[in-house]
Amino acid sequence: MNDTLAKTEKRTAYILTLPAVFLVFAIVLFPIFANVWISFKEVELKDIRIPEPRAKKIVKSILGETTKIKILYKLRNSSLLQEIRDVTFQDKYPKNYQPKDLDKRCEFKKNKLNCKFGNWPAKYRENFEVIFETKDGSNVSKNEIKSIKPKLKGKSDNILLNTKFTLKNFKKVLFENEFIDLLLTTFYYTFFGTVGSIVFGILTAQMVNQKFFGRTFMRSVLLFPYVAPVVALAYTWELLLDPNSGTLNSLLINYQIIETPINLLGQKYIAVNILGFDFKLRLALTTVIIFEIWRYFPLAFLFILARLQAIPKELYEAADVDGASPFQKFFKITLPQITAVISILFMIRFIWNFNKFEDVFLLTGGASGTRTLPINVYQQGFAISDIGTGSAVSIVIVILLLLFMFFYFKLLGKRVDEN
Amino acid sequence: MKTKNIIIFSIISSFFLVSLISIWKILVTLQGIKLENFNFQTIFLLGFLVSLAHVIIGNKLNYILKLIIFSLIFIFIDGYLIQSMPIWYNIGVFLILYFFINKIKKFNNKILEEEHSTQIIIFDFLTLFGIVLFSFVILFPFYMMVVTSFKTQIALLVNPLDFSINFAQGFKDLFKSYFVIFKSYKFGKYILTSTIVSLGTVFITLVFAIPAAYAIARLNFFGKTFLSTSILIIYMFPAIVLVIPLYTVFSQLGLRNSIEGLLIVYTATTLPVAIYMLQGYFKSIPKELEEAAILDKLSWFGIITKIIIPLSIPAISSVALYVFMIAWNEFLFSLMF
Numbered sequence: 001m002n003d004t005l006a007k008t009e010k011r012t013a014y015i016l017t018l019p020a021v022f023l024v025f026a027i028v029l030f031p032i033f034a035n036v037w038i039s040f041k042e043v044e045l046k047d048i049r050i051p052e053p054r055a056k057k058i059v060k061s062i063l064g065e066t067t068k069i070k071i072l073y074k075l076r077n078s079s080l081l082q083e084i085r086d087v088t089f090q091d092k093y094p095k096n097y098q099p100k101d102l103d104k105r106c107e108f109k110k111n112k113l114n115c116k117f118g119n120w121p122a123k124y125r126e127n128f129e130v131i132f133e134t135k136d137g138s139n140v141s142k143n144e145i146k147s148i149k150p151k152l153k154g155k156s157d158n159i160l161l162n163t164k165f166t167l168k169n170f171k172k173v174l175f176e177n178e179f180i181d182l183l184l185t186t187f188y189y190t191f192f193g194t195v196g197s198i199v200f201g202i203l204t205a206q207m208v209n210q211k212f213f214g215r216t217f218m219r220s221v222l223l224f225p226y227v228a229p230v231v232a233l234a235y236t237w238e239l240l241l242d243p244n245s246g247t248l249n250s251l252l253i254n255y256q257i258i259e260t261p262i263n264l265l266g267q268k269y270i271a272v273n274i275l276g277f278d279f280k281l282r283l284a285l286t287t288v289i290i291f292e293i294w295r296y297f298p299l300a301f302l303f304i305l306a307r308l309q310a311i312p313k314e315l316y317e318a319a320d321v322d323g324a325s326p327f328q329k330f331f332k333i334t335l336p337q338i339t340a341v342i343s344i345l346f347m348i349r350f351i352w353n354f355n356k357f358e359d360v361f362l363l364t365g366g367a368s369g370t371r372t373l374p375i376n377v378y379q380q381g382f383a384i385s386d387i388g389t390g391s392a393v394s395i396v397i398v399i400l401l402l403l404f405m406f407f408y409f410k411l412l413g414k415r416v417d418e419n
Numbered sequence: 420m421k422t423k424n425i426i427i428f429s430i431i432s433s434f435f436l437v438s439l440i441s442i443w444k445i446l447v448t449l450q451g452i453k454l455e456n457f458n459f460q461t462i463f464l465l466g467f468l469v470s471l472a473h474v475i476i477g478n479k480l481n482y483i484l485k486l487i488i489f490s491l492i493f494i495f496i497d498g499y500l501i502q503s504m505p506i507w508y509n510i511g512v513f514l515i516l517y518f519f520i521n522k523i524k525k526f527n528n529k530i531l532e533e534e535h536s537t538q539i540i541i542f543d544f545l546t547l548f549g550i551v552l553f554s555f556v557i558l559f560p561f562y563m564m565v566v567t568s569f570k571t572q573i574a575l576l577v578n579p580l581d582f583s584i585n586f587a588q589g590f591k592d593l594f595k596s597y598f599v600i601f602k603s604y605k606f607g608k609y610i611l612t613s614t615i616v617s618l619g620t621v622f623i624t625l626v627f628a629i630p631a632a633y634a635i636a637r638l639n640f641f642g643k644t645f646l647s648t649s650i651l652i653i654y655m656f657p658a659i660v661l662v663i664p665l666y667t668v669f670s671q672l673g674l675r676n677s678i679e680g681l682l683i684v685y686t687a688t689t690l691p692v693a694i695y696m697l698q699g700y701f702k703s704i705p706k707e708l709e710e711a712a713i714l715d716k717l718s719w720f721g722i723i724t725k726i727i728i729p730l731s732i733p734a735i736s737s738v739a740l741y742v743f744m745i746a747w748n749e750f751l752f753s754l755m756f
Contacts, residue, residue, distance in 0.1 A: 012719045013640035016630035027687030031664035048667050207549045229748040236560045250579040325535035326542040355657030358750045374659040394660040
């Protein structure tokens, strides 16, 4: 009895989970393997479409002969690159029709016109004509013939399914496109974006955790950037930062802080003088990172605020009795209590920033030194339309992510052991 | 010790006042009023004197009287420096001073003599400063979004500093941009598509996620732990990595450029989070209810529809909201497909 109950439970569980698991695996896990496959192939965007044999049927009546009708098929290969093999053709006709002088490639049987056209090379075109007449001498009806569509079939090589592999894509990614610079940009973007959003998350959470008038309002305001659509935000920022008609530049010029407008999103480097040392700051990248921090610190804020509110009040009361200062309380109580949340946040944000595509794409399009790895996937795959290389970049992203996760968990595990 | 504290307090509080007034001045400038100098030094000095006077006078003077006197002196000097400002500018300054003096009210002789008073001052003013600054930095782009929608492109190009809205121009001119996008650019159609895709995603995700989450929360089966951990890992996986293979497969299947294709991808990418969030909630529903239902010979379908769903309406609605938000804001896949 117990056994059957466990069995039915198992069966029910599989029935319940299978649809979701299947869908997720098909859309998320399958592409990752497909990526590995594509990355070893030389595929371009235009190769993806499967070549199809197509026919356009045109019905023409013949002057003076009401019992005959001319039918013109405009045949073509849809692909400009690949041939189609063994093209077969079929078209149906009403019962009382029969062809006159049929082409050798075709035969007429049981009211059906069957043709074997053989191989069609790329860009193939042919006008194929048949004349039909009615068996009993009655008038033809054009519309009846027009309404039936011919069927065509053919075989073609699917470039994705053959077994020709090449290492060219990886060579291109690793040695040609300034890979080190790409990695560094991605790293700066990811690291500073993550750290910045966590620091601001801690600051704001600490702020909102205190009681003041308008606290609930403040809490919801802080979530605005996170919930608003990225397209709208990026557009507003572009408007704000525009060198010619942007509000920020006009404000700075108005207050005589700067003399000429700065193109915050379009300038790669800016010379900065700090304590007598000349630095070359990556300006556009910095702006993008600031946008990133602005948009994502609410997530850190939410996590940290939830943790802050769970810290027992007794800890602070005890500290008060011991005469601890506010800073001591922050560094000795609050910070140790939120390190666990921060380490999780760091991982999540690091991974997400590493993969972030939309923000950079919408702000700069990857220009002026903001080309990160995800942007490169898009540029290789769709702008240069080299799908294979784009896939290779995705594979590099996945490998780097797995490496990061591995070392992070190893490091985290060690720290936990030490404690 | 005490004098040192008073001076530190005055300096920090006047920094705070300077930042408040500066933000106000930026906002005023954006109303098309010519204002070319922040007068940092003067305001800093004034703020310093106000704070100092506040501590020295203490409770000897009535609070409201003190407030009015301080504000009037401040406004007079400020107005003398920058002439020809409209009245509402001075009202704003007055309100800022009211807020400021209200905030420094708590710092009297007593607190300034306490241990750690320097740190308390710094901490308090940092918090205040943070609140004001963060609200400004976060709300400013949204403010700009709203204002620019009521202005024409040319007006913005001519003077990017003029954010003032001309209410006198009549309803039709004011909402001109909105009329244009709906009439000339068929914005309604896009909104409809977005709505269909988002709501469809929410619906399909819930249909798939509720049974799966229930199974993971309640039933024992082989591969359960593997499933629940792989869900989290999949959630971490980058969308950009999926784009190329999905694009190739979808264009071969003819799913590209279709709402169905988007629905499939969105559902698959939101399912892991939805399952994760729901199973956490389902675990908190008392098991006894289901045991009673099993005794009454209710099938698993009945259990889910008659017990689990009615009891977890709050969780389901928050998951639905989250999924809706993801689908509504998604950009990458809708750009590609």
